[in-house]
C-alpha cells in the first residue's frame with residue numbers, strides 16, 4: 615500500500631465537503647484524502663491536488679484519478695498554492711476547503727533509494743522533489759558546524775546536537791557523506807539514549823531542512839487563507855510539535871509566530887474561527903492499526 619491515510623474520517627468530516635464546491639488537497643500522497651473528497655463532491659465541483667513528488671503524480675494515473683473530470687493534479691510544492699490556483703482561473707476567496715496532511719508518505723519512507731530511512735543503505739537524498747534543491751548529503755557536506763547544530767537541535771530535538779555537528783564536520787574531513795550508512799555510522803558513534811529514537815530524530819531533522827518544511831508551511835498557510843472563501847475551511851494534520859505550533863498560532867492570529875494583530879481601534883484581528891480548541895488526535899484503534907499515525911494532530915479553522 616502506498617500510504618495508510620491518517621485521521622481520514624475526522625479530517626473529511628471537519629472539512630465539511632459540499633457537492634459542487636472547490637477543494638484543495640495540498641498533499642496528495644497515496645490519494646486517500648482526495649478519494650474521499652471526490653466521493654463527497656459526487657461528480658460536481660473541483661478538487662485540486664498538489665504533491666511535489668513525481669511518484670505521487672504517477673499514483674494518480676495508476677489509480678485512475680486522472681479520469682475524473684472533477685480532479686486536477688498539480689505537480690508542485692504547496693508553497694506556490696496561490697500561483698497555481700490563479701493559473702487555473704480561480705480567484706482569491708473562491709475556495710471552499712483546503713486540507714494538508716504534512717510530512718512524508720509511507721511509500722517515500724519505505725522506498726530505499728529515496729534515502730529517507732536509516733533502515734536501508736542508499737544514497738543520502740531525502741528530497742521529496744527529486745528535481746529540486748540540495749540533498750541531505752549536500753547539507754552534511756557543506757553546512758558549518760553552527761548551522762548543523764541548529765538543524766539537529768531545532769528540528770530533531772537532538773540533545774547532543776553540538777557534539778553531533780562537530781563530529782559530522784570531522785567525519786567529512788576524512789570522507790564526504792554519501793549514503794544513509796555514513797549517517798548511521800556517524801550517529802552510532804555519538805548516540806544518546808535509545809538508538810532508534812536517536813536515528814529517527816537525526817533523519818527527521820535533515821529531512822525537514824532539505825525540504826524547507828517549515829518555511830513551505832508558512833507560505834502555504836498565507837496562500838491558503840487568501841484563496842479561501844469566507845466560511846471556507848482550512849484543515850491541517852501535523853506530525854511535529856513546531857509545525858503544530860505554527861498552525862495553532864496561524865489559525866488564532868494570522869501569523870505563525872502567534873503575535874496578536876489589532877486594528878486602529880484596538881480590536882483584535884481574528885482570521886479564523888477555530889473549530890478544534892484542542893487538536894484532534896487519532897484514536898487508540900487507529901494508532902494500534904497504524905503506529906505512524908501516533909504523533910498526528912489535526913487543527914481546523916473556518917475563515918472569517
Ligand SMILES: C[S@@+](CC[C@H](N)C(=O)[O-])C[C@H]1O[C@@H](n2cnc3c(N)ncnc32)[C@H](O)[C@@H]1O
Nearest residue numbers: 619641643644645646647665666667691692715
Ligand atoms: C503524509 S503524505 C499524504 C498522504 C495522503 N493524505 C494520503 O491519504 O495518501 C504527504 C505527502 O505530501 C507531499 N508533500 C509534503 N510536503 C509538500 C510540499 N511542501 N508541497 C507539495 N507536496 C508536499 C509528500 O510528497 C507526500 O506525498
